[in-house]
Amino acid sequence: MSSKSSKAKHMRDKWRSKSWYNVVAPSFFGNIDLGAVPAETADQLIGRVVEATLYDITGDFSHHYLKMFFQISVMDGKTAKTLFKGHEYSRDYLRSLVRRRTTKVDGLFNLTTKDGFKLRIAVSALTLSRIKTSQEKIIRNIMIRIIKAKAVALTMDQFVQEMVLGKIGSDIYNESKQVAPLRHVGIRKSKLINAPANAPELVLADGIAAVEEIESDAEEELVEAIDIETASADIEAEQVADEEETSSASEEE
Numbered sequence: 001m002s003s004k005s006s007k008a009k010h011m012r013d014k015w016r017s018k019s020w021y022n023v024v025a026p027s028f029f030g031n032i033d034l035g036a037v038p039a040e041t042a043d044q045l046i047g048r049v050v051e052a053t054l055y056d057i058t059g060d061f062s063h064h065y066l067k068m069f070f071q072i073s074v075m076d077g078k079t080a081k082t083l084f085k086g087h088e089y090s091r092d093y094l095r096s097l098v099r100r101r102t103t104k105v106d107g108l109f110n111l112t113t114k115d116g117f118k119l120r121i122a123v124s125a126l127t128l129s130r131i132k133t134s135q136e137k138i139i140r141n142i143m144i145r146i147i148k149a150k151a152v153a154l155t156m157d158q159f160v161q162e163m164v165l166g167k168i169g170s171d172i173y174n175e176s177k178q179v180a181p182l183r184h185v186g187i188r189k190s191k192l193i194n195a196p197a198n199a200p201e202l203v204l205a206d207g208i209a210a211v212e213e214i215e216s217d218a219e220e221e222l223v224e225a226i227d228i229e230t231a232s233a234d235i236e237a238e239q240v241a242d243e244e245e246t247s248s249a250s251e252e253e
Contacts, residue, residue, distance in 0.1 A: 015038075017040055018038040018039060018040050019038065019039065019040070019078070020036045020037070020038050020078075021036060021037055021038075021039060021042065021045060021075070021078050021079070021080045022035075022036050022078060022079050022080065023035055023036065023037055023050050023070070023072065023080045023082060024079060024080070024081060024082065025052075025057055025070060025082060026070070026081075026082055026083060026084055026157070027157075028157035028158075028160070028161060029057050030057075032056070032057050034050055034052050034056065034070065034082070035050070035052075037050065037080070042075040042080075043075070045072045045075060045080050046072055046073065046074075046075065047071065047072065047073075048071070048072045049069055049070065049071050049072075049085055050069070050070050050071075050072065050082065051067060051068070051069055051070075052067075052068050052070070053065075053066060053067055053068060054066040054068055054087075054164055056068075065089060065090045065092075065093035066087055066088075066089065066090070066164060067087060067088050067089075067090055068084075068087050068164070069084075069085040069086045069087065070082035070083065070084060070085055071083050071085040071192075083192070083195065084156070084160050084192060085191070085192050086189070086190050086191040086192055087163075087164055087189070087190050088188065088189040088190075089186070089188040089189065094188060097124075097126055097183075097184055098126075099126070099183070101129060101130055102126060102127050102128065102129060102130060102183070103126075103127045103129075103130050103131045103136065104124060104125070104126050104127075105124070105125040105126075105127070105136045105139045105140060106122065106123070106124055107122070107123040107124075107140050107143040107144065108120070108121075108122050108123075109121055109123070109143075109144065109147055110193070111147060111148070111151040112151060113151055113154060113155055113156045113159050114151070114152065114153065114154055114155050115155045115156055115196070116195075116196040117156035117192065117194070117195055117196065118192070118193040118194040118195075119156075119159070119190055119191065119192055119193060120190065120191045120193055121147070121163070121187050121189065121190045121191075122187065122188055122189040122190070123143050123147070123169075123172065123185070123186070123187050123188070124184075124185070124186060124188045125139055125143070125172065125173075125176060125182055125184070125185045126182065126183050126184045126185075127180050127181060127182055127183065128180075128181040128182065128183050129181065131180045135179050135180050138176075138179050139176045139179055139180065142172060142175050142176050142179070143172055143176075146168065146171050146172050146175070147168070150162065150168055156195075160190075163187050163190060164187075166186065168187060169185045169186040169187055170185075172185045173185035
């Protein structure tokens with residue numbers, strides 16, 4: 001009995017020693033409050049990643065499917081300031097985009113923004129019907145060209161805003177729809193690879209940014225994993241459709 005009481009007391013004391021710190025989004029998202037996290041010291045929070053949705057930031061319910069990741073980088077008293085770490089579509093939303101007899105065009109790219117931040121992004125275009133390989137190649141080239149132009153012209157803050165709010169996806173859609181009928185185009189995932197140490201003061205001399213299509217084995221495996229997941233969702237959709245057709249046929253009989 002005494003050992004249980006001692007253990008419970010120890011647990012209470014452990015939580016009593018922690019303090020709560022408010023986590024805020026980066027300034028280009030309006031320093032929106034993302035919630036509170038506990039820690040014994042403020043230094044323990046440096047590097048911790050906090051998850052939210054774009055809906056939590058914009059208040060627009062149509063953005064609930066977009067998961068956002070922020071990494072705590074600076075402590076200011078009881079306030080934890082963050083850096084954009086990446087984003088991704090929710091699994092349910094990604095599966096809902098899959099349709100039978102359509103094509104999913106994926107592009108996976110590394111880019112460097114105007115102020116020196118390195119990002120890896122995954123772009124997806126979903127068509128209304130199956131298209132040729134040559135059309136897929138044209139759409140992927142459009143993705144590369146538009147993303148390259150954006151990376152050269154925009155800072156990290158500007159690029160992230162256009163990326164998560166759908167501006168870049170919309171630009172790709174408007175040009176690619178001339179190649180094939182499209183249902184959805186968007187940047188479904190992004191990840192911050194590297195941030196310059198002097199990011200706030202960084203000014204590039206020539207303003208040139210790099211963008212490249214990833215061809216490493218590791219990234220190919222990632223794309224294959226994504227395709228496998230999409231294919232399984234497609235199979236499930238086909239099974240549901242077949243069951244519905246069978247059910248309707250039996251009702252007619």
